[in-house]
Amino acid sequence: EAAGNAATVHHVERDNDERLAWWREAKFGLFVHWGVYVVLAGEYQGETVPGIGEWIQYKKQIPKQEYLKDYAGKFNPTEFNANAFVRMARDAGMKFIVITAKHHDGFAMYDSAVSAYNMVDATPYGKDPLKALAKACKKYDIRLGFYYSHRIDWEHPDAICDRYNDWDYNPTNAVFDRYWKEKSMPQVKELLSQYGDVSLLWVDMARGLDIKYAREMAEMARSLQPDILINSRIMDEGYEGPGMELWDYETSSDNYIHPQLDMKDWEAIVTTTDSWGHKKVDTNFRSAKQIVQVLVSVVSKGGNLLLNVGPDATGVVDPAIQQHLKNVGVWLDHYGETVYSAKGTPFSRTHDWGVITRKPGILYLNVFEWPAGGFIDLSGLQNKVKSVYALTEEGKLPLSYKQKVIKNTSVHHLNVMLPDRPVSVLNTVIAVEHEGDL
Ligand code: H79
Structure with a gap:
């Protein structure tokens, strides 16, 4: 030393x-x-x-x-x-x-x-x-x-x-x-x-x-x-x-x-x-x-x-x-x-809509503020997304999404359409299942 x-x-x-x-x-x-x-x-x-x-x-x-x-x-x-x-x-x-x-x-x-x-x-x-x-x-x-x-x-x-x-x-x-x-x-x-x-x-x-x-x-x-x-x-x-x-x-x-x-x-x-x-x-x-x-x-x-x-x-x-x-x-x-067994994410910089936690092969978008326009645009996820859904008390609610790379750059974007309104009055959770791990 x-x-x-x-x-x-x-x-x-x-x-x-x-x-x-x-x-x-x-x-x-x-x-x-x-x-x-x-x-x-x-x-x-x-x-x-x-x-x-x-x-x-x-x-x-x-x-x-x-x-x-x-x-x-x-x-x-x-x-x-x-x-x-x-x-x-x-x-x-x-x-x-x-x-x-x-x-x-x-x-x-x-x-x-x-x-x-x-x-x-x-x-x-x-x-x-x-x-x-x-x-x-x-x-x-x-x-x-x-x-x-x-x-x-x-x-x-x-x-x-x-x-x-x-x-x-x-x-x-x-x-x-x-x-x-x-x-x-x-x-x-x-x-x-x-x-x-x-x-x-x-x-x-x-x-x-x-x-x-x-x-x-x-x-x-x-x-x-x-x-x-x-x-x-x-x-x-x-x-x-x-x-x-x-x-x-x-x-x-x-x-x-x-x-x-x-x-x-x-x-x-x-x-x-x-x-x-x-x-x-x-x-x-x-x-x-x-x-x-x-x-x-x-x-x-x-x-x-x-x-x-x-x-x-x-x-x-x-x-x-x-x-x-x-x-x-x-x-x-x-x-x-x-929450349980979940980890922090490289996406953990403060988003204006909430925070992200993760487990192997899955991200959880915790939505604090319902975004104007009704969608979340997440940049930086390079893994191929398999499915996106909201957790609800009745089970999974499938959501539509688009994944793309911005032309002439290596910037990956994931666009998730949210449900019409928050699923939980305390905190709505959107799961993003993807290939591989981060
Ligand atoms: O147990 C809780 C606090 O009592 C303890 N830590 C948490 C978990 C704690 N110990 N010290 N401090 C918190 C900070 C101390 C602040 C002080 Fe003061 C500033 C001590 C004297 C000046 C605040 C203002 C307390 C007394 C006057």
């Missing part, structure tokens, strides 16, 4: 095709942000606090003792029903769930022997919701993953790093290594040894974390759960160098969707409101149509979608969101072949 060569690309031998196989098929998962912050629900001392709800302790510098007594001490989500929760994900067409086992506040949402700052010891609820969730996931054949804030922790006096708790603690005598050994590692160990199969370790905000820690955590995780997937945030965002092979796929920035096809394994993480954790004022719900469009857009760029919901302090997701998810699931029942 030439020293000083700015163009050096770190080639990583990940050797993880086998363990990624289910994830590449699944495409769609449920992200769940749930913690003590939902008791505050975005309000502090009578004031609405702007921004993402799960950061409220940091924003208002709420002392740990107050957070424990006044908020954890009142957290009693008696309406949380793990079976119903997992059915909600399954019926939305999702194949896996990733839930916050511990967010930046340091509060364990499960029965932890490592720290009493947890759901069983510090709340009137007194039960372990993750145990119930793990059991329900097994029952409904939905894979389970845990979000764990491995670096930031506002409860532990030694977790001194970027965005630490500087209202309770003085960094002078803090030793990050102590936090790592006393809490971060042992809690992840609990999560990966006491909840059956765990399919994903989802870590966040590594900023500035020494690679030796990332390596230690990844090795421990894989020794306990050999098939586990680990997301890229185990290290700094955009990190390139030794250790890159520790993670399995790349999480892109919060609420960000790649504008172009990206061939690497990546996921978009997207909220269904304007916050991850529940807030009272946070009622800007994404509609079913918006969710479907985000999903197929992400798939058309080669990614997976991890879509977030934030249950409230009673343990329930807003009924409006539940209804939207249900509608997404009904749509996927009929049109799921444009």
Whole structure:
């Protein structure tokens, strides 16, 4: 490797095709942000606090003792029903769930022997919701993953790093290594040894974390759960160098969707409101149509979608969101072949009418905006087209098409006549079957 060569690309031998196989098929998962912050629900001392709800302790510098007594001490989500929760994900067409086992506040949402700052010891609820969730996931054949804030922790006096708790603690005598050994590692160990199969370790905000820690955590995780997937945030965002092979796929920035096809394994993480954790004022719900469009857009760029919901302090997701998810699931029942196991396409530049996904020998045109004139003109497909049809709830609706090469050029055009009107109110899908593969 030439020293000083700015163009050096770190080639990583990940050797993880086998363990990624289910994830590449699944495409769609449920992200769940749930913690003590939902008791505050975005309000502090009578004031609405702007921004993402799960950061409220940091924003208002709420002392740990107050957070424990006044908020954890009142957290009693008696309406949380793990079976119903997992059915909600399954019926939305999702194949896996990733839930916050511990967010930046340091509060364990499960029965932890490592720290009493947890759901069983510090709340009137007194039960372990993750145990119930793990059991329900097994029952409904939905894979389970845990979000764990491995670096930031506002409860532990030694977790001194970027965005630490500087209202309770003085960094002078803090030793990050102590936090790592006393809490971060042992809690992840609990999560990966006491909840059956765990399919994903989802870590966040590594900023500035020494690679030796990332390596230690990844090795421990894989020794306990050999098939586990680990997301890229185990290290700094955009990190390139030794250790890159520790993670399995790349999480892109919060609420960000790649504008172009990206061939690497990546996921978009997207909220269904304007916050991850529940807030009272946070009622800007994404509609079913918006969710479907985000999903197929992400798939058309080669990614997976991890879509977030934030249950409230009673343990329930807003009924409006539940209804939207249900509608997404009904749509996927009929049109799921444009999503599951589908890949991005070289045609994934934004068309004014929608996005394209593909499988071997077939393209799926997802029509967001019905084009004026009632036809789609697609350029660039050189393979001979065999048939074109709209997917409908009653089966295939054949469509007429013309394929031609523009005279004196090598530009291939495919002209597809659309049905008179959209077939689905959420998203119409046109299949183009062609010879060979792309
Ligand atoms: O878990 C969700 C977020 O809480 C977490 N990642 C997703 C998945 C996240 N961690 N950090 N960030 C998001 C970005 C941090 C933004 C900050 Fe701020 C800017 C922290 C301090 C300044 C926003 C504004 C949050 C507090 C004030």
